[in-house]
Amino acid sequence: MAASSDRNGSADMSGGFEVTKVGGVRIRPLRPDDAMALAQSCFDSFTAFNNSVNIPPHLDFPSVEFTHGVIKHLATVPGMYAVVAEEESSGDLMGAGFMTSGDAYGIGPVWADNAYKGKGAGKAVMIALIAKAKSENAKSIRLNQISANVVSFSLYASLGFLPVECWQELVGCVTEEKSLSASRSVGLQPLTGVHVRKMEDADVKVCNELHVKANGLGRTEEIETAIPAGNSWVLVRNEEIIAYTLGFDLMGHTVAQTEEALVSLFTGVCLQHPDSSPHPTLHLPSKLYPRLLHWALAAKLKVSRSCWLMVIGFYQSPQHDMVYCPGVTL
Known part of the structure; x- marks a missing residue:
């Protein structure tokens, strides 16, 4: 996918986010033309993980078409923030994340494309969403994490999240x-x-x-x-x-x-x-x-x-x- 037209992070984008950089990852607001590519990326990412721990795939995103509908819906929800991670050099989509606002801010879903696992996309998305919530003086920031995913648990804990209920x-x-x-x-x-x-x-x-x-x-x-x-x-x-x-x-x-x-x-x-x-x-x-x-x-x-x-x-x-x-x- 083409890179954002603003490579210097100076334009104020939709959703109240500016284009930012974390390492070699560029974070920008989700655009309508991202939805189909992100649907495939999200479906592939969750399917691969669920298969690895024997979780039925329908519990998250049962098909690319279903996932596409979810992403399109989430992008229109009032008070929702949606960002994508791009590889800085190529502009390729590396992952994405969503966050609801309100009395408590809720993060999810967040994922990294299978081709970019371990490349910092998920962390960059989380850093951007947490920073946005804190800039709005969020009283509480929350997420739900699959306990079998020790990688995401470690990431979220390292960013300040504490487990409160299983x-x-x-x-x-x-x-x-x-x-x-x-x-x-x-x-x-x-x-x-x-x-x-x-x-x-x-x-x-x-x-x-x-x-x-x-x-x-x-x-x-x-x-x-x-x-x-x-x-x-x-x-x-x-x-x-x-x-x-x-x-x-x-x-x-x-x-x-x-x-x-x-x-x-x-x-x-x-x-x-x-x-x-x-x-x-x-x-x-x-x-x-x-x-x-x-x-x-x-x-x-x-x-x-x-x-x-x-x-x-x-x-x-x-x-x-x-x-x-x-x-x-x-």
């Missing part, structure tokens, strides 16, 4: 019968008088309040922008929202008032789409919620991998006995 990705679609049986086996009382429905614009305020109550930080903008995709759901009891998810998938996070509410929400979403592919995924911090882990295993969900939630700055464990399951960024 969570398991549990994959599968439960039936009502399996969910009830699993609940009884671990001592969870199934909720009555609840129903699951798609999230609406009028729900944003209440859902954000649930997030603030659990985590001390808001996510209003992210909740708002996720609704049109159609993957966001709420659990309602007596006209009160007691749990929500932005999707049981790679990007979505989930908040519930109780463990029972989390079970009802996940089960309800599964019942809406019993034959969905890929299957729903639950990102469960198992140390915080051991009974939910036992429920998931009893319901025949499968552990596909473990990940670390890593943070620079503010972090608090979920408060008020609430359940929080992170998305890929935070």
